[in-house]
Amino acid sequence: MPELPEVETVCRGLEPVMMGQVITRIDTHRAGLRVPFPEALSENVAGARVLRIARRAKYILIHLNNGMVLVIHLGMSGRMTVEEAGFKPARHDHMVIHLKDKRMVAFNDARRFGVVDLVEEGAMESHALFRHLGPEPLSNEFSGPALAAKLKGKKTSVKVAIMDQRVVVGVGNIYASEALFLSGISPKRLAGQVQGERAEALVRAIRKVLQKAIRAGGSSLRDYRQADGELGYFQHQFTVYNREGQACPGCTCDIAKTKGILRITQGGRSSFYCPRKQK
DNA sequence: CCTTGAACCTGCGGGC
DNA sequence: TGCCCGCAGGTTCAAG
DSSP states (O other), rough: OOHHHHHHHHHHHHHHHHTTOOOEEEESSBSSSSSSTTTTTTHHHTTBBBBEEEOOOOOOOETTTTEEEEEEEETTTTTEEEEEETTTTTTTEEEEEETTSSSSEEEEEESOOOOEEEGGGTTTTTTTTOOOOOOOTTTTOOHHHHHHHHTTTSBBHHHHHSTTTSSSOOOOHHHHHHHHHHHHHOOOOOOGOHHHHHHHHHHHHHHHHHHHHHHHHHHSSBBBBBSSSSBBBOOOOOOSSTTTSSOOOTSSSSHHHSSSSEEEETTTEHHHHTTOOOO
């Protein structure tokens, strides 16, 4: 479900709830998700205090004062909710973090593509989950020349390439389509052909769509939380994503003749684009 | 090394 | 109403 902006919004929602709190225990209700839950998870976090909440790529990082980092990936369908004392886990609430103030943070994931791991602070960089990750799109490390260098010689489409977390992290299926529309680049264009000014434009567009979505989460939610306690913001309005057959904004073409926004399949995923505005 | 496609799993909406 | 199909915002692994 979530791409970088949604994960970022969840992190900001976790902050006021977990920061400074002691974790009393973690309950798990099955052996694991995409991979098994860490061995002795509850024993290894019980009594530890939350120092800070951070994000790397689409991973939530909960830094503890015992030198460990609780790592959570939401996969496709993962959701985090804040629960009050007396909460009884429901279907797909696979993990519940208990806090000293009796509140709980539940991790619900119907499709179970999520990941939970416990990593030593010093081993984060070299950890298998993080070792191959590309630059953060909102950092200075991510630039036109840097992206162009990564894409040079690549034979895949630019759409598939920018979803490759080794090229740049955080961009998923929705924001890939959105950023390509904003930059006027066809999703079908060969990645290797995105060089120079085109790469600059794509970097600007990726930054812009991600930042705008993060801001939307912050401005539309109190404490980054929905009324039901769910953290994060998942109801954005998109420009091309999931708008097959509709006119794109500002389109002057006749929708009856042009079919409007097109949907194609690339790398097994849907791409949405305007063949007139994107070349 | 690169590229592609399948696999993982449940839920939902549409068509019949 | 029920059944079947395709589709869903991610990542990893095997095969070519």
